[in-house]
Every structure is written in structure tokens, then in C-alpha cells.
Amino acid sequence: MAFSHFKKLFQGLTRTREGLAATLQSVLGSKAVDEDAIEELEASLLQADLGPALASEVIGRVRERARKDGLDGEGLRGAVREALRAAFPPAGGPPAVGAGPRVSLVVGVNGGGKTTTVAKLAARERLAGRSVILVAADTFRAAAIDQLATWAGRAGVELVKQREGADPSAVVFDALRAARQRKIDTVLVDTAGRLHTKSNLMAELGKMSRVAAREVPGAPHDVLLVVDATTGQNGLSQAQEFTRAAGITGVVLTKLDGTAKGGVALAIHRQLGVPIRYVGVGEGLDDLLDFDPDAYVDGLVGSAETA
Numbered sequence: 148m149a150f151s152h153f154k155k156l157f158q159g160l161t162r163t164r165e166g167l168a169a170t171l172q173s174v175l176g177s178k179a180v181d182e183d184a185i186e187e188l189e190a191s192l193l194q195a196d197l198g199p200a201l202a203s204e205v206i207g208r209v210r211e212r213a214r215k216d217g218l219d220g221e222g223l224r225g226a227v228r229e230a231l232r233a234a235f236p237p238a239g240g241p242p243a244v245g246a247g248p249r250v251s252l253v254v255g256v257n258g259g260g261k262t263t264t265v266a267k268l269a270a271r272e273r274l275a276g277r278s279v280i281l282v283a284a285d286t287f288r289a290a291a292i293d294q295l296a297t298w299a300g301r302a303g304v305e306l307v308k309q310r311e312g313a314d315p316s317a318v319v320f321d322a323l324r325a326a327r328q329r330k331i332d333t334v335l336v337d338t339a340g341r342l343h344t345k346s347n348l349m350a351e352l353g354k355m356s357r358v359a360a361r362e363v364p365g366a367p368h369d370v371l372l373v374v375d376a377t378t379g380q381n382g383l384s385q386a387q388e389f390t391r392a393a394g395i396t397g398v399v400l401t402k403l404d405g406t407a408k409g410g411v412a413l414a415i416h417r418q419l420g421v422p423i424r425y426v427g428v429g430e431g432l433d434d435l436l437d438f439d440p441d442a443y444v445d446g447l448v449g450s451a452e453t454a
């Protein structure tokens with residue numbers, strides 16, 4: 148992985164790392180890690196929003212290490228890093244695609260960063276030399292369509308839209324027709340923000356998926372749930388509902404810059420088995436990183452040199 152990528156992720160996790168780093172630092176000189184230190188560690192994991200289940204799993208592993216092999220202050224960081232890594236089930240890559248465009252729906256609650264993420268993904272696709280159509284399936288507000296149009300311009304990609312109030316599934320239908328005819332590689336669908344508790348709005352996502360599947364076999368190839376890292380553990384219940392209603396294939400964790408709650412990524416991955424695919428670390432087009440578990444865990448616990 149490129150160094151700059153690692154550095155950006157590491158920077159993005161600065162605030163999440165702070166509490167944990169302080170705890171690790173405070174025991175550095177000690178010969179043996181005692182129960183007090185372990186409890187303090189658990190508190191910092193909870194602060195980082197790993198959630199109680201995952202925090203106690205990680206602590207269980209660390210305690211076991213301390214009991215079996217003995218653990219001094221220096222060794223604690225490594226033990227935490229290993230325990231966090233062990234908690235990540237290996238994720239498969241993105242699903243394979245057949246003929247036709249690769250279609251991704253981007254979904255989530257209001258204001259999480261869906262539209263920005265769609266634009267960032269479009270920019271990445273362009274960099275990789277692929278053709279892209281953006282789909283303005285957030286038809287609730289004219290401003291949402293305009294916002295996506297502006298991003299499409301910046302990213303240098305095409306946009307398919309209809310008027311405000313149009314049926315989102317009809318916009319998806321139009322876009323996929325166009326994409327097939329013109330042999331477009333990638334279709335990215337921006338959807339309206341919706342509360343995971345509103346069943347009619349959740350059902351609308353199912354309809355969009357069915358329409359997509361009729362036009363392009365295997366579509367949508369991805370349903371990406373945008374989770375705002377600053378929502379912490381609430382992101383976990385959102386992910387649960389969206390997984391139930393819309394068959395989420397991956398999570399995009401946005402706004403990791405400037406939050407101390409970045410640990411929720413691990414909780415979602417661990418508890419729902421849904422891989423984190425990307426992380427957002429800023430508002431610019433190039434502020435979307437591939438999620439890399441090793442870099443992420445390093446970003447959480449820091450390393451001896453960077454602490």
C-alpha cells in the first residue's frame with residue numbers, strides 16, 4: 148500500500164486513537180500489565196466506539212496473553228494490535244461482474260455523505276480509465292439533483308436525472324438502459340437519505356434493486372451503506388436495518404477525520420460480517436481510501452515510533 152495512503156488513514160484516525168494511545172503510553176515503563184491497566188484499556192476501546200461486545204472480546208484476548216505469557220508495558224500495544232486483527236474476519240473482495248455495467252447503489256441515513264461518496268467513487272473510476280454514469284435517484288429535492296450534477300461536472304462524468312419528485316426506480320431504469328446501450332463500465336446510484344426505521348422508504352430500495360436486476364443481470368452488484376463515523380454505535384443499528392431491507396454488500400465509513408469514534412467500523416464488520424470497503428477522510432474528491440484492516444488497526448493503536 149502506498150505510504151501516502153497509510154498516512155492519510157493514520158491521520159484520519161488521530162482522534163479515535165488518542166484515548167487508546169494515552170492508555171498504552173501510561174503503562175509503557177511497567178514490568179507487568181495489571182488488571183487496572185487492562186480495565187483502563189477496555190474503557191478506551193469503548194470510548195473509541197468499538198462497542199461492548201467487541202471491546203470485551205479484544206480485552207479477553209489481551210488478558211489471556213497477559214496470563215499465559217506475561218505482558219509488560221512494551222508488549223501491550225502488540226497484544227492489542229493482534230487481538231484487534233484477530234477480531235476481523237477476512238473479507239472477500241467485491242463480487243465478480245458479468246456482462247454489462249457494474250452497478251452500485253449508495254444508501255444510508257440523511258447527511259451521512261452519500262452524494263459526496265458517489266462523486267469520490269466516480270473520480271476513482273475515471274482515474275482507473277473506466278466510463279461512469281451517475282444516477283440522480285435522490286429525487287426528493289431539486290437541490291439534491293443539482294448537487295450531484297455539480298459533482299458530476301467536477302469528476303468529469305455523465306449524469307442521468309429526471310425532474311424532482313420522479314420515481315427513483317424510473318431514474319435507475321433510464322440510466323441502466325443508457326449505460327447498456329453505450330457500454331458504460333460503471334453506474335453509481337445516489338439515493339435519498341432515509342431513516343432505517345421507515346419501512347416504506349426501505350422498501351423503495353428493494354424496488355430499485357429489482358428494477359436494476361431486470362435491466363442488468365446481477366445488478367446491483369454492490370449496495371454500499373454509508374455510515375457517518377461520528378454517529379458511533381448508532382451506525383451499528385443502521386447497518387443492521389439496511390442489511391435486512393436492502394442486502395448491504397459493503398460499508399463506506401465517512402467523516403473518519405475529526406471523530407473519536409472510528410472504532411464502529413470494527414463493530415459493524417465483526418457483528419454483521421459486512422466488510423468495510425472504503426473510508427472517507429475529507430470533503431474532497433480524492434478523500435476516499437480503500438479500507439485496509441492492517442492499516443486501520445495500526446491507525447487505532449499507533450506504533451511505538453508514532454505514539
Ligand SMILES: Nc1nc2c(ncn2[C@@H]2O[C@H](COP(=O)(O)OP(=O)(O)OP(=O)(O)O)[C@@H](O)[C@H]2O)c(=O)[nH]1
Nearest residue numbers: 257258259260261262263340401402427428429430
Ligand atoms: N469531513 C468530512 N466530511 C464529509 C465526508 N463525507 C461527506 N462529508 C460532508 O458531509 C456533508 C453531507 O454530505 P452529502 O454527501 O451531501 O451527504 P448525503 O448523505 O448525500 O446527504 P443527504 O442526501 O441529504 O441524505 C457535506 O458537507 C460533505 O462535505 C468525509 O469523509 N469527511
Ligand SMILES: [Mg+2]
Nearest residue numbers: 261262285291
Ligand atoms: Mg445526498
